[in-house]
Amino acid sequence: MRERFASGFDPFVIPFLIGMVFVLSYCLVAMIRVVCQLPKADRKRFLLSLITPKYIWMNIRDIFLNCLIHVKLWKRNKVLGYMHSSIAFGWFMLIVLGHLEVMLFVPERIHLFYYPIFFNYFVAETEQTLQGALLMFLMDFFLLIVLSGILLAIIKRFASRIVGMRRTTRLSALDQVGLYSLWAIFPLRLLAESFTAHISGGSFMTIPANWLFRQFLGNDLHSLPTWWAYSIALCIFMCVLPFTRYMHIPAEMLLIPMRNAGIKIRHPRKGFALLEVYSCPSCGVCIDACPMSVRKANCQDATVYLNRMLRRGNERRIAEISDKCLLCGKCSAVCQVGVQGPELRVAQRERRKFALTPSYAGLNVQPLAEAVAGKGGVLYFAGCMTQLTPSIRRATASLLDKARLHWQLMDPDGGLCCGRPLMMAGRTEQARELIAKNVEIIRASGCDTLLLSCPICYKVFKEEYPLEGIRVVHHSVFFQELIAAGKLPVTREDGLRLVWHDPCELGRGCGIYEQPRQALATVGDVVEAGKHHAESICCGGSLGSLTLSFEQRQPMTQNALDNLTVANPDQIVTGCPLCLTTFVRLSDRPVRDLAEVLDSHC
Amino acid sequence: MDFGFKLSPSSAVNLDQVDRRRYDRLVQLVPDASTCIGCGSCSATCTAAPWTGMSVRKVLLGLQRGQDAEVDRMLSACMLCGKCTMVCPRGINTRQLILTLCRLDKNGEVVR
Numbered sequence: 231m232r233e234r235f236a237s238g239f240d241p242f243v244i245p246f247l248i249g250m251v252f253v254l255s256y257c258l259v260a261m262i263r264v265v266c267q268l269p270k271a272d273r274k275r276f277l278l279s280l281i282t283p284k285y286i287w288m289n290i291r292d293i294f295l296n297c298l299i300h301v302k303l304w305k306r307n308k309v310l311g312y313m314h315s316s317i318a319f320g321w322f323m324l325i326v327l328g329h330l331e332v333m334l335f336v337p338e339r340i341h342l343f344y345y346p347i348f349f350n351y352f353v354a355e356t357e358q359t360l361q362g363a364l365l366m367f368l369m370d371f372f373l374l375i376v377l378s379g380i381l382l383a384i385i386k387r388f389a390s391r392i393v394g395m396r397r398t399t400r401l402s403a404l405d406q407v408g409l410y411s412l413w414a415i416f417p418l419r420l421l422a423e424s425f426t427a428h429i430s431g432g433s434f435m436t437i438p439a440n441w442l443f444r445q446f447l448g449n450d451l452h453s454l455p456t457w458w459a460y461s462i463a464l465c466i467f468m469c470v471l472p473f474t475r476y477m478h479i480p481a482e483m484l485l486i487p488m489r490n491a492g493i494k495i496r497h498p499r500k501g502f503a504l505l506e507v508y509s510c511p512s513c514g515v516c517i518d519a520c521p522m523s524v525r526k527a528n529c530q531d532a533t534v535y536l537n538r539m540l541r542r543g544n545e546r547r548i549a550e551i552s553d554k555c556l557l558c559g560k561c562s563a564v565c566q567v568g569v570q571g572p573e574l575r576v577a578q579r580e581r582r583k584f585a586l587t588p589s590y591a592g593l594n595v596q597p598l599a600e601a602v603a604g605k606g607g608v609l610y611f612a613g614c615m616t617q618l619t620p621s622i623r624r625a626t627a628s629l630l631d632k633a634r635l636h637w638q639l640m641d642p643d644g645g646l647c648c649g650r651p652l653m654m655a656g657r658t659e660q661a662r663e664l665i666a667k668n669v670e671i672i673r674a675s676g677c678d679t680l681l682l683s684c685p686i687c688y689k690v691f692k693e694e695y696p697l698e699g700i701r702v703v704h705h706s707v708f709f710q711e712l713i714a715a716g717k718l719p720v721t722r723e724d725g726l727r728l729v730w731h732d733p734c735e736l737g738r739g740c741g742i743y744e745q746p747r748q749a750l751a752t753v754g755d756v757v758e759a760g761k762h763h764a765e766s767i768c769c770g771g772s773l774g775s776l777t778l779s780f781e782q783r784q785p786m787t788q789n790a791l792d793n794l795t796v797a798n799p800d801q802i803v804t805g806c807p808l809c810l811t812t813f814v815r816l817s818d819r820p821v822r823d824l825a826e827v828l829d830s831h832c
Numbered sequence: 833m834d835f836g837f838k839l840s841p842s843s844a845v846n847l848d849q850v851d852r853r854r855y856d857r858l859v860q861l862v863p864d865a866s867t868c869i870g871c872g873s874c875s876a877t878c879t880a881a882p883w884t885g886m887s888v889r890k891v892l893l894g895l896q897r898g899q900d901a902e903v904d905r906m907l908s909a910c911m912l913c914g915k916c917t918m919v920c921p922r923g924i925n926t927r928q929l930i931l932t933l934c935r936l937d938k939n940g941e942v943v944r
Contacts, residue, residue, distance in 0.1 A: 585935060652911060
């Protein structure tokens with residue numbers, strides 16, 4: 231290889247340089263801004279993680295697997311996985327190989343930004359070298375991979391159903407500019423490299439293309455304009471990148487190390503929240519997943535649109551989207567980048583101003599504490615929702631008696647709320663007051679186990695309550711253990727088909743999926759719903775939503791029921807009193823709590 | 833001297849002088865509020881009721897009768913547990929109603 235131009239420069243690289251300098255400086259400033267916006271303790275934690283070997287390895291692995299290979303997307307949808315990894319990894323390899331070529335053949339030019347990108351224009355082949363042939367082959371190979379990805383992307387844009395997506399996002403104007411320039415980059419690169427392939431050499435794609443073009447194009451005059459077009463397409467893409475969904479490419483590379491370091495959303499608009507908003511690739515997977523989007527309603531309220539509105543600063547829509555969400559967490563479960571839709575929304579709710587702020591500091595919980603004081607054993611907190619469904623409380627009490635356990639009820643005549651509904655409404659400070667009151671009662675009881683029959687309570691007791699030394703357990707786990715230990719003699723009813731509905735707070739919220747199924751398997755045949763485990767569908771009754779009306783929730787409940795009855799079960803079983811109450815209204819077959827099912831077979 | 837009984841202060845309400853701006857704004861923002869039939873299911877299930885006498889029914893009545901202090905006292909006791917929403921025979925989203933009320937100032941304007 232030898233250089234064609236002594237100056238090593240041609241004006242056509244200027245657009246590329248402009249775009250490159252712009253995007254790099256923009257991303258650098260944005261990155262510093264996000265890091266500076268983190269609270270001090272978080273910032274220290276993050277920066278420390280960057281120099282800890284364990285985290286360095288984790289970050290490199292995650293960035294490689296998620297940003298380049300898109301492993302999560304592969305697991306979900308092979309076609310989309312191939313499309314994304316072919317473009318991302320293929321492009322990455324083109325850049326790496328370009329640098330390798332420059333380092334091997336014209337090492338003195340490595341400091342020039344543009345040289346590896348436009349290498350084929352600046353060099354001429356002198357004699358066939360083995361490395362050259364191999365590198366040229368690899369360049370053509372990865373270009374082909376990228377082009378196949380682009381072809382899939384074009385097909386997906388016009389017929390998203392072919393690649394398995396029912397609904398996809400509506401693109402903003404700038405997103406379209408970014409999209410079309412991205413599509414243009416690689417075909418233009420192929421053309422440009424083909425036109426100069428007789429000078430710079432090429433491989434299985436560029437050389438035949440060069441030969442083909444020479445058959446009917448008499449001269450080389452079209453070569454330079456094509457290189458200009460390639461450079462301009464790159465420039466347009468990089469200049470619009472910060473204002474389009476493609477910002478997720480650089481943002482995700484910062485998001486992954488921050489998430490690995492354990493950083494959480496502390497401010498609704500700054501720091502980690504801002505980074506999550508920019509990491510959203512606008513793919514629209516959350517639209518199909520959202521339980522609210524049934525019958526094409528509320529499609530505009532999916533997390534992808536929340537992120538878009540947050541970027542645009544549309545306060546009216548931000549409030550609307552944040553308040554409507556059920557906080558079921560399914561968008562987070564399916565999100566390829568891991569944007570935490572519910573947490574982002576709760577952070578927006580926390581920001582709201584109130585003329586009237588409740589206070590619970592004056593409540594006297596002494597009588598409740600005295601009622602259970604010093605009795606030890608298992609303390610059963612039924613909670614608000616279970617008070618509304620006394621059958622669950624009775625069944626749980628009966629099972630505890632049958633297992634001959636020493637136990638008491640914490641709220642026989644109604645107690646305090648656990649605080650989770652307040653947290654969901656963004657009133658975290660007030661929730662802390664309730665938490666303190668409840669802890670007072672629990673500590674006074676001297677119990678060793680706190681039993682909950684409501685997953686809403688369970689999540690907050692597990693995560694927010696300072697209850698060191700006390701085991702906090704949901705009744706599904708507790709009863710499964712009792713059955714496994716032989717303390718609850720359950721009788722099996724063959725042919726009884728049961729389906730387990732994973733309540734959002736218990737499944738996605740606390741990761742409990744298997745124990746309830748194991749417990750159910752001891753009394754009947756467990757069948758699965760259409761969507762289950764982490765992808766189960768919210769019943770629609772969630773306290774997470776502040777504004778959804780009763781009528782708006784009904785189609786969601788019906789949709790969840792349709793999903794549960796796919797395998798035609800005899801009974802629907804759940805572990806959440808709120809899901810139970812919601813389902814009972816519309817279900818065509820019995821809906822029961824796990825405790826009731828176990829108690830009737832014991 | 834305590835005789836075990838006392839005279840109640842007058843609780844007459846002059847409806848002509850009641851400031852209904854908060855209630856009117858609430859009905860604008862949460863139209864369902866006007867469909868309340870005052871059945872009291874919300875009061876019967878309320879978690880906060882045994883502690884403070886909270887009742888959504890009374891809140892709505894109080895707003896229309898100008899008993900602002902009583903309304904504010906009850907509202908600041910609500911724990912947002914959502915049981916009232918679940919039992920309401922009219923399907924009123926009482927949590928939204930309460931949160932909206934908490935955002936209104938004395939003049940019925942949403943605080944920002």
